[in-house]
Amino acid sequence: MTLKEQLESALKDAMRANDDVKKRTLRMVLAAIRLAEVDGAAVARGVKMDDAGVMGVLQKEVKSRQESIAEAERAQRPDLVRASQEEIAVLEGFLPKPFSVEELENLVREVISQVGATGPKEMGLVMKTLMPRLQGRAAGDQVSQVVRRLLQ
Numbered sequence: 001m002t003l004k005e006q007l008e009s010a011l012k013d014a015m016r017a018n019d020d021v022k023k024r025t026l027r028m029v030l031a032a033i034r035l036a037e038v039d040g041a042a043v044a045r046g047v048k049m050d051d052a053g054v055m056g057v058l059q060k061e062v063k064s065r066q067e068s069i070a071e072a073e074r075a076q077r078p079d080l081v082r083a084s085q086e087e088i089a090v091l092e093g094f095l096p097k098p099f100s101v102e103e104l105e106n107l108v109r110e111v112i113s114q115v116g117a118t119g120p121k122e123m124g125l126v127m128k129t130l131m132p133r134l135q136g137r138a139a140g141d142q143v144s145q146v147v148r149r150l151l152q
Contacts, residue, residue, distance in 0.1 A: 003054040004033060007094060021083075025090040032057050055095065055136040062091050099138045101146075107133065108146050120151045 001009075007026055014022035036057055037049050049057075065084045072080035099107070111130045115122065126147050134143065 003051045003058075003094065004030075004049065007033075007054070010094075021086045022090050025087040028087075029058060029061055029091065032061060052135070058091055058095055059136055062088055062095070065091070096135065096137050099134070104138055104143065104146055105150070108143070108150055112147075112150060117151060120148065123147055123151055126151070 007030055011023065011026040011030065014026060033049055033054055036053065040049070065088050068084045069081050069088075072078075072084065108126070108130060111126055111133070115125050115129055117123075117126050123144070127144065130143065130147070131140070
């Protein structure tokens with residue numbers, strides 16, 4: 001079962017259970033996925049998004065809600081903060097478990113030795129090799145900080 005099918009199934013379950021937060025969140029994510037598929041269909045007809053693409057949309061939606069939390073906190077709107085946190089909890093249920101700091105550092109060290117990088121100039125090469133291995137389990141800015149620190 002693909003990730004998109006899991007999302008659709010979870011939406012049906014949320015509708016049966018009358019879970020408004022989950023229902024609203026999953027509808028928004030599925031709409032974002034359909035929009036991305038339509039945008040991709042302009043290039044190639046009949047494009048269906050694979051799990052990696054769906055995961056990218058999920059991560060984008062989580063990031064969007066984190067930004068919404070920051071805005072709501074500045075506006076002193078605890079109701080909006082709580083709503084966004086509930087939506088993030090729903091979305092994170094479909095994302096893989098993130099790497100711990102130690103796991104990420106070990107993977108970065110492995111890639112650095114694999115590509116033979118010796119300094120900050122090779123950061124692009126390390127990132128290019130590393131990012132496909134992460135499969136959405138670490139944020140790009142977090143990864144770049146670890147790579148930069150280890151290449152110093």
